[in-house]
Amino acid sequence: MTTSTPGWRRELADALSRPDQLRALAPHRPAKEIAAAAARFPARIPRPYAALIDPADPADPIAAMVVPDGRELRAAPELSADPLAEERDSPLPGLVHRYPDRVLLLVTGRCATHCRYCMRRRVVGRPARGRGAAWLEEVVAYLAARPAVREVILSGGDPLLLSDERLGRVLRAVRSVPHVEIVRVDTRAPVALPSRVTADLVRALRRHAPLWVVLHACHPRELTPDVVAACDRLADAGIPLLNQAVLLAGVNDRPGVLEELSRALLRARVRPYYLHQCDLVDGAGHFRTPLARGVGLVRDLCGRIAGMGIPRLVVDTPGGHGKVALAPGSGSPGDDGAWTLAAPDGTVVPYPDVGGGS
Ligand SMILES: *Cc1c(COP(=O)(O)O)cnc(C)c1O
Numbered sequence: 606m607t608t609s610t611p612g613w614r615r616e617l618a619d620a621l622s623r624p625d626q627l628r629a630l631a632p633h634r635p636a637k638e639i640a641a642a643a644a645r646f647p648a649r650i651p652r653p654y655a656a657l658i659d660p661a662d663p664a665d666p667i668a669a670m671v672v673p674d675g676r677e678l679r680a681a682p683e684l685s686a687d688p689l690a691e692e693r694d695s696p697l698p699g700l701v702h703r704y705p706d707r708v709l710l711l712v713t714g715r716c717a718t719h720c721r722y723c724m725r726r727r728v729v730g731r732p733a734r735g736r737g738a739a740w741l742e743e744v745v746a747y748l749a750a751r752p753a754v755r756e757v758i759l760s761g762g763d764p765l766l767l768s769d770e771r772l773g774r775v776l777r778a779v780r781s782v783p784h785v786e787i788v789r790v791d792t793r794a795p796v797a798l799p800s801r802v803t804a805d806l807v808r809a810l811r812r813h814a815p816l817w818v819v820l821h822a823c824h825p826r827e828l829t830p831d832v833v834a835a836c837d838r839l840a841d842a843g844i845p846l847l848n849q850a851v852l853l854a855g856v857n858d859r860p861g862v863l864e865e866l867s868r869a870l871l872r873a874r875v876r877p878y879y880l881h882q883c884d885l886v887d888g889a890g891h892f893r894t895p896l897a898r899g900v901g902l903v904r905d906l907c908g909r910i911a912g913m914g915i916p917r918l919v920v921d922t923p924g925g926h927g928k929v930a931l932a933p934g935s936g937s938p939g940d941d942g943a944w945t946l947a948a949p950d951g952t953v954v955p956y957p958d959v960g961g962g963s
C-alpha cells in the first residue's frame with residue numbers, strides 16, 4: 606500500500622495565491638494593488654473557503670478578510686509590526702510568557718489562510734526556523750523550572766498545520782511537565798480548512814485532555830456544513846470548543862452579524878469567548894473600529910441573546926501590557942452609594958444591595 610497525501614495537504618497545495626486568482630475573487634479592486642499587497646504579505650485561500658466569496662459584491666465580508674487590499678500598504682504612526690511587544694516577552698524564540706500562569710508557544714508560522722488583519726504577520730507565512738527537537742527540549746526545561754505555569758497555549762501560525770506526528774511530539778513534550786494542567790490550541794484550521802480535522806487528529810488531541818480548542822471565526826457565513834461537521838467531530842470527542850473573533854470594520858461590525866455569528870457558533874457547540882478589538886498592526890488600519898462601537902455592539906447583544914452567546918470584548922493594550930476587557934456600562938453606584946443596574950429592556954433598576962461591600 607502506498608501512503609497517500611492527506612486531503613487537507615492537497616487542498617493547501619491547491620490554495621489560491623497567485624495575483625490573477627486573487628483578482629478573480631475581488632474584480633473591483635485594482636490588480637496592481639492586489640499584487641502589491643500580496644507581495645508584502647503572501648495570500649493563501651483554500652478553494653472551499655474561497656467559494657464563500659461573492660465576487661460580485663465589492664463589500665463581501667469574506668473577501669475583506671482574506672483577499673489582499675491596497676489599503677494594507679498604508680503606514681500610520683500608531684501601527685507597527687509587533688504591536689503587543691511579543692518579542693520583548695519571549696525568553697526563548699517562539700515562547701511568549703506574559704501572564705504568570707500561562708505560556709504561549711508559537712509552534713509554526715504556517716496558516717491555512719492568511720488573514721489580512723493578522724496580528725502576527727511578522728511571523729505568519731514565513732517558515733518558523735528552529736522549532737525542532739532541540740527547541741522543544743529548551744521549552745520543556747523552561748516550563749519545568751516554572752511551577753507557576755498551569756497552561757500552555759499552542760498558537761502560531763496555526764498549530765494544526767503541523768503534521769499529526771509533529772503535533773504529537775509537541776503535545777507529549779508539553780504534557781511531560783507535571784504542573785501543566787491544561788493545554789489550549791488556538792486554531793483557524795477547522796474554519797478555514799475543515800478537512801484538517803481528521804479522525805486521527807481528533808484522537809491525537811483527545812489523548813492529551815484536558816485540552817481546549819479555541820477556534821477563530823469572525824462571520825456567520827464561515828460556519829458551513831463542513832465546518833460544523835468538523836466542530837462536531839471535536840465536540841463528540843469531548844473537546845471543549847471556544848471561539849475568538851476579531852471585530853473588523855466592514856466584516857462584522859453590525860449588530861445583526863455578531864448575533865448571527867453567536868447563534869451559529871452555539872448551534873455548533875462552540876462558546877463565543879473573545880471579541881478582540883483589532884490590534885494596531887501594520888497593514889490592518891482599515892479594519893479598525895472605534896472602541897465605543899465594540900462596547901455598543903456587545904451591549905446590544907446582551908439584550909438579544911443568551912449569556913453563553915456573548916463574547917467578552919477585549920483590547921490587547923499597545924506596548925504589551927496585556928488584555929483589558931471593555932464591559933458595557935451595566936451598573937454603577939450613585940452618589941448615595943446605592944447601585945442601579947441598566948437592564949436590557951432599558952429600565953434602570955435600583956438594586957437593594959447588602960452591606961459589607963468595599
Ligand atoms: C492573549 C494571551 C494569552 C491568553 O489569554 P487569555 O485571557 O487566557 O485567553 C496568553 N498569553 C499571551 C501572551 C496572550 O497575548
Ligand code: SF4
Nearest residue numbers: 716719720723762793
Ligand atoms: S489564522 Fe491567526 S495567525 Fe493565521 S493568519 Fe489568521 S489571524 Fe494570523
